[in-house]
Amino acid sequence: MPKVLIATEKPFAADAVQKIKAELEKAGYEYSFLENYTDKSELHNALADAEAVIIRSDIMDEEAFNSAPKLKIVVRAGAGYDNIDLKAATAHNVVAMNTPGQNSNAVAELAIGMMIYIARNKFNGKSGTELSGKTLTLYGFGWVARYVAKIAKGIGMDVYAYDPYLQDDVMLKEGVKPLHSVEDVFKLGDYISLHIPATEETKKCVNWNLLSLVKEDAVLVNTARKEIIDEEALLKVFAEKKKFRYVSDVAPDNSAEILELYPDRVFFTPKKMGAQTSEANTNAGIAAAKQIIAFFEKGDTTYKVN
Ligand code: 3PG
Structure with a gap:
């Protein structure tokens, strides 16, 4: 079953995390969380065996894609995907998606x-x-x-x-x-x-x-x-x-x-916090998990941005 990494330097609310876990468990997917990391090397190491990754404003640049040889899909749990190098994603055959509307x-x-x-x-x-x-x-x-x-x-x-x-x-x-x-x-x-x-x-x-x-x-x-x-x-x-x-x-x-x-x-604001609510985290996080499951199970590429 696909391995999903949830990499959020700025973590989701605790109840949102529980719901994202439940969604992935229901589908039988393996998952791991990387939260509050302080150096990009931690993200790059965590990407080594990930087939899917859920991110927020976390940086997915060329270096990150180079560290992720098994990666098939990256979903930005949120709207803006300026943190994803779309050209690098495409060059690495990775589908990039966002979750429009979920945290708006x-x-x-x-x-x-x-x-x-x-x-x-x-x-x-x-x-x-x-x-x-x-x-x-x-x-x-x-x-x-x-x-x-x-x-x-x-x-x-x-x-x-x-x-x-x-x-x-x-x-x-x-x-x-x-x-x-x-x-x-x-x-x-x-x-x-x-x-x-x-x-x-x-x-x-x-x-x-x-x-x-x-x-x-x-x-x-x-x-x-x-x-x-x-x-x-x-x-x-x-x-x-x-x-x-x-x-x-x-x-x-x-x-x-x-x-x-x-x-x-x-x-x-001391730190970007527009989308920092339990509801927004839950909506965007669950949407991201569902999009990953639909991608692997049905080849669904709705919300693809690259
Ligand atoms: C977005 O683009 O969805 C918002 O700017 C929220 O970003 P964040 O997930 O990093 O808080």
Whole structure:
């Protein structure tokens, strides 16, 4: 029976781990867990006899694939697969998958939570503002953005979205107003929430051309990836728009500098934790296990990304 490695530098919740184990045991699969590892060599050693691996943000690069001679499938329990070298996966005849939608509600709740936290001055007791009646613009309209829209509409926000890969009816069906230019996302939003993947095309795409357009007191929300931000432009917008604020689950490389300069106008989670809920871990972990079983039993390659 196939051997499955679950390699999570940032572990799943304990109850999610039990459920993933039960799923694999039901299918008669062998498994082992590598959690909280501190060096990539530990991952590479663990990959030596794995035929399948479930990961989170763990790095599957050329070196990792070279250490995994028996590997047939890697499933990223989550949405973003920028941590997998897809070319290397293909070159090693490994199928790469993600589990779209499974952890999205958790990330959306964190995005909204950070908006409330900054609107209320980090709960310091001083009079803040409400989200109700404000305009929220979403850059990208995938799973997380749709959950954000649903919660934001419940709060009473006016929600717009821009997604160059989608037709208007997808947004309209969710009660969200479609935008037709990325500039409008940055011009219109009181809150601007980023929901695009990190790819060659999107790296540093949130640049000065876009950031220069934001309202004086706009709040930028990033639960996506730090790589999509042009960090020099971010510093510039803080300097030029005196009430601009930034909340992020994926702190920029220059976070220490920004925190020192603008302590009241930023919030960064200490460690990326958008998907850190028991529910998200369970949903994504079980989906990953099921996808591996369906792949070996039926050749099912739904959710293949390479
Ligand atoms: C994702 O892409 O699914 C999220 O960013 C969550 O990532 P994580 O599993 O590393 O927390």
